[in-house]
Amino acid sequence: MTEVQTERAISVVVNGVPREATVPVRWLLSDALRHGFGLTGTHVGCEHGVCGACTVLVDGQPTRSCLVLAVQVDGRQVTTVEGLSRSDHQGGQVLHPIQEAFRECHALQCGFCTPGFLTTIAAGLDARDPSVEITEEEVDEMVGGNLCRCTGYANIKKACRHAAATMRDEAAR
Amino acid sequence: MKPAPFGYADPTSVDEALDVLTAEGEGAKVLAGGQSLLPLLSMRLAAPTTLVDINRVPGLDQISAGRDGVRVGALVRHAELLASAEAAGVQPLLGRATANVAHPAIRNRGTTVGSIAHADPSGEMTAVLALTDGSVTVATPGGRETIGWGDFFLGPLETSVHGPAVVLDAFFPALPERSGTAFAEIARRKGDYAVCGAGVVVTLDADRRVSSARAAYLSVGLVPAVHDLTDAVVGQPVDSADWTAAGELARGLVDPDGDLHASADYRRLLVATLTARTLADAGAEALARMETA
Numbered sequence: 367m368t369e370v371q372t373e374r375a376i377s378v379v380v381n382g383v384p385r386e387a388t389v390p391v392r393w394l395l396s397d398a399l400r401h402g403f404g405l406t407g408t409h410v411g412c413e414h415g416v417c418g419a420c421t422v423l424v425d426g427q428p429t430r431s432c433l434v435l436a437v438q439v440d441g442r443q444v445t446t447v448e449g450l451s452r453s454d455h456q457g458g459q460v461l462h463p464i465q466e467a468f469r470e471c472h473a474l475q476c477g478f479c480t481p482g483f484l485t486t487i488a489a490g491l492d493a494r495d496p497s498v499e500i501t502e503e504e505v506d507e508m509v510g511g512n513l514c515r516c517t518g519y520a521n522i523k524k525a526c527r528h529a530a531a532t533m534r535d536e537a538a539r
Numbered sequence: 540m541k542p543a544p545f546g547y548a549d550p551t552s553v554d555e556a557l558d559v560l561t562a563e564g565e566g567a568k569v570l571a572g573g574q575s576l577l578p579l580l581s582m583r584l585a586a587p588t589t590l591v592d593i594n595r596v597p598g599l600d601q602i603s604a605g606r607d608g609v610r611v612g613a614l615v616r617h618a619e620l621l622a623s624a625e626a627a628g629v630q631p632l633l634g635r636a637t638a639n640v641a642h643p644a645i646r647n648r649g650t651t652v653g654s655i656a657h658a659d660p661s662g663e664m665t666a667v668l669a670l671t672d673g674s675v676t677v678a679t680p681g682g683r684e685t686i687g688w689g690d691f692f693l694g695p696l697e698t699s700v701h702g703p704a705v706v707l708d709a710f711f712p713a714l715p716e717r718s719g720t721a722f723a724e725i726a727r728r729k730g731d732y733a734v735c736g737a738g739v740v741v742t743l744d745a746d747r748r749v750s751s752a753r754a755a756y757l758s759v760g761l762v763p764a765v766h767d768l769t770d771a772v773v774g775q776p777v778d779s780a781d782w783t784a785a786g787e788l789a790r791g792l793v794d795p796d797g798d799l800h801a802s803a804d805y806r807r808l809l810v811a812t813l814t815a816r817t818l819a820d821a822g823a824e825a826l827a828r829m830e831t832a
Contacts, residue, residue, distance in 0.1 A: 368555050370546035370563065370589055391547035391590075394577070413540035414578035416731075421644050427618075428644040433577045435570075437547060438594060486644060510729050511642025 376440040380405065381449030389436045395429075396420045398436035399446060407447040409481050411513070418512030421482040422446045428486045447481035450488050463536075464488050467529035468522075475516035482512050487526055496537040500530035542580035549592040553599075553678050553705055556591050560703035561680055563589040569705055570594075571613055574641070574649035575657045593705060604629045608671070608712040613653070613705065617646035629713045630671060631824075632738055635722035636663040642730040656706045658691075658698045661732045661758040663724075665692065668709060669763035670738050670755035676707045683707070692762040716832070717750075718742040719824030721817035724757060725809055727800065733757045734801045735809035741777070741821040743829065748774050749822065752785055754814055759795040759806055766792045768814065777822045786815035 377386045380403055387402040396413070399405045399422070411419035413432045420431040423445035450462040464487045467473065474480045490508040494500070505526045509519060546563070550556040560567045566588030570576060579585040593599065599614040604625040611620060611633075617640045620626055620633055627634035640646055640654070640663050654662045655675060667673075668688045675686050677700055691698050700706070714720060724736030736757030744750040752768045771785040795806035 368548045368550040368559050370548045370559065372544065372546055374547070390544075392542045392544055394541075394581075397541075414581050415574060415645065418642070418644065424648075427647040429648050430574075430644050432581070433574050433645070433648065435547070435573070435577070435590075435592075437549075438573075438592065490643075506729070507643065511644050 374437050374440075376437055378439050378441070379443045381445055387436075391435065391437050393436040394432050395422070395424075395434045395436050395439055395444070396431040398439075399431060399444070402436070405446050405448055407481050409478055411478065411482075416513070417479065417482070418486065419479045419482040421485050421512065423485055423489055426489065426492075428489045445485065447484050450484060462488050463529040463532040464491060464525065467525035467532065471521050471525040471528050473517060473521040473525035479512060479514045479516075483509065483514070483522060486512060487529070491526075491529055491533060494530075496530070496533040499534075500527055540581045542577070543583060543586040545580075545587055546589040547592065548589065549595045551595050551597070553593075553596060553707065556593055556596060556705050557678060557680050557703050559589070559591050560705070563591070567591055567703070569656075571653040571656075572616065572649035573653075574645050575654065575659065599707065602626055606713065608673075608710055609633060610708050610710050611651050612708050613650060615651055617641070617649050617651055617654075618643065620651050621646065630711045631714060632667050632671060632720045632722060632740070633711060635720065636667045636738060639663050639722065639724050639730075639733070639736065645730075652706055652709050655691075655709050656698065656700075658693075658696050658762075660695055660761055660763060661736075663722075663733075663736065663738075663757060664709075665763045666736070666738050666755040666757050667722075668711065669765050670740060670753065671711045671714075672765075673709060673711045675709050677704050678707050679704045685710075688763065695761050714740070715742055717744070717825055717829050719821040719826070719828060721820035721824065723813050723817050725813070735759060735795075735806050735813060737810065737813035737817050739814065739817040739821045741818055741825050743777055743822075743825050747777050747826060747829065749777055749780050750774075752818055752821075754789055754817070756793060756810060759793050759810060768792075768818070772818075777826050780818075780822060782815040782818040782822070783811075785818050786811035786813075789814040 409419040411417035451459040568587035570590045570592045599612040601612045621637040722738045724733035739754045742751040749772045768785040771788040790811040797803040
């Protein structure tokens, strides 16, 4: 019969790097990322799915890392905020357009919620046709599941539009 | 905010899952999407001794839309149901309601059947199961049985299923002919638990007069319920029906509780307003469907 375990070895590809760890089964994915793999870019806010700060991408899909057990991502691909930047093919890294836009538009103040916004919006922008003008509804949907207590959201939404415009220009080139 | 220690098993068949659930007894709990269960664990509102994760069981991730209705497997994520044009074509309430389930990141993981098995009266899909007169298929060591929504929901977070069991799928009957639907909710933040929500179905007769108007509500009452509002509008031409009267009828039928977010009276007001608004939309859709049929 299927064994009931309290600890299990998992292998996960995190930001393109295969990682292995033995984790208590009660560890959340956020625990494994921060304590198991030392990737503290994923911030844990409410730890019950409300604030969105801990959002990461599991097989490319935005997912609350506090609402998934670490054992459940065995064999999957996880992207954290540390993995949003891309190689510039000259030995360096370039930020994702939404990361650039956050800097450009002053879309963060204390920065605690930022990793969750960046992963969620990056996945949303990457999934859409960049040649089509982004709508307010799309922007609201992308930011609506994340809480920010500093900015009032105006600059975060501005950054979404800014990044969408950048991606449209890049696609047109 | 960490779950209490538990044991974990991830069987690869329904029978294996039932074996583990049977062996582990009362403290065992099925884990599917986990978007309601894990917060309960983290807040220590629940402390199961064993989680039986069904995510590796094959065959439970299917949406099958036929003439009779839509069958949604236990591992179908809200986002998948939302994206299914076939499902929405057979029963438009599925897409409409799913769009209101939480936020995209939650919809990517949470399952439609899981939220039904969770039996939260503020859940969208519990209300839709009731409104469409749907049912669930439950596997137990004794076999499989179909349970209608009215026999399934017993109370908040409580169903009639006890002992080792896995809810395999939910079945939502198709929208009848000459009918339209609408769904709306009021939440403090879009995607949060609704302060109040309403799903409605309006059916017309061949002369485009209202023959049936029914509604189910979210966050109103302890279990999902379907309210028949036909008396307020029966026989009225759909384009001039007195939907406000139907809203007033609904206001008198419901018995919501008050809480931190809304008083009982405010919820009754929302029921009246949302009912009138959604019935008008559903009536217009029924008419449009008749004209294109």
